[in-house]
Amino acid sequence: MDPSDDEVAEWRRVVNYAKRHGMEPEGRRIEKVPYGGLGLEFFLAEGPHPNARSQRPTASGSVPVPARLAHLHPVVAVLKDDDQQLLMPSSLRRRSLLLLQGLAAEAVRRGHEVRAVHSKFHRREGGVDIVVDGFAYTVTVRQEFPESSIPERSARLVVEIAHGLTRRSGRWRDRKNRSLEQALGVVLAEIEERAVEDEKHRANDERKRREREIRWRAAVEEAREHSRSASSSPRCCARRPDDGVRLP
Structure with a gap:
């Protein structure tokens, strides 16, 4: 409820x-x-919060955002042609697609993979999956205040990384002192940091799995050795008192 x-x-x-x-x-x-x-x-x-002063992107971490919807990544091109996604005013939809194209192009340049999002999300959103070292992270764009009648509020966008099982923050908004275009470098850096953490978790899980397997094999071998020892031990056969006794 x-x-x-x-x-x-x-x-x-x-x-x-x-x-x-x-x-x-x-x-x-x-x-x-x-x-x-x-x-x-x-x-x-x-x-700290990603919008905090210490988390603002530097020029060296900036991500180029195209000015035109041309030469799009195939995933972004499909999203552009899907009129059931990114339901928002046309100017905001165009800007959302440019943001996603900037992210996709930079991700590919860094050697990452960009895929279509298979999970369902709201029709007002649109997004891509950015795959780093085998880990997929869904990045979506949406209008922050779609119901607002105040032009300044209704024109704001939000970029978000699905938080999944992590407690790391993954949401960036348009602000007076920084636009989302300036935050894309931080978005990609967050994805790459998550991939490093997830790889550590995966390696740790694999180490624990190997340790469990070693302990299991040792327990099996110990049980087999115990069984062999028990079967090779000499058995003592007791004679009944009346064995060999002939009654008159």
């Missing part, structure tokens, strides 16, 4: 109070993402 508007508003007040009064754990921050219909999911993310 979806929470009521009053319940959602109360949770927002609690979280905002905690942030204002410095009640977040050191080195972490409270993040929230939509959950279900009207619900919200809260979790603790590591590190």
Whole structure:
């Protein structure tokens, strides 16, 4: 059952109070993402917020964004022709496609793969999967305030990396001091950092699997050795008291 508007508003007040009064754990921050219909999911993310001053992209990490929808990556081209995705004003749709094309082109230049998104998402969104070292990360673009009647708010976009099982933040918004075009370098850097973490997790899981296999094989060999020892031990045969005795 979806929470009521009053319940959602109360949770927002609690979280905002905690942030204002410095009640977040050191080195972490409270993040929230939509959950279900009207619900919200809260979790603790590591590190500073991506919109914080320390997380702003530098010129060296910038990603070129094309000015025209030409020579598109095949995945972006399919998305462009799909009129059931990225349902938003035409100017915002064009800008969203340019952002995705910039990400796709830079990802390919860095040796990564770009695939179509197979999971379903909202029709107002559009996205691509960027694959780094075998790990796929879905990046979507959507209008931040589609219902707003204020031109400045309704023109804002959001770029988001599906958080999956990670607690890392993965959402960037248009802001007065920085546009999404300037944040694409940070977006790709976040994907690459996640791939490094996921590779560590995969290597750790593989090490644990090998250790379990070694222990299992050792247990099997020990059981076999015990069985061989038991079968080769001399057996003592007791004679019944009346064996060989002839009654008169």
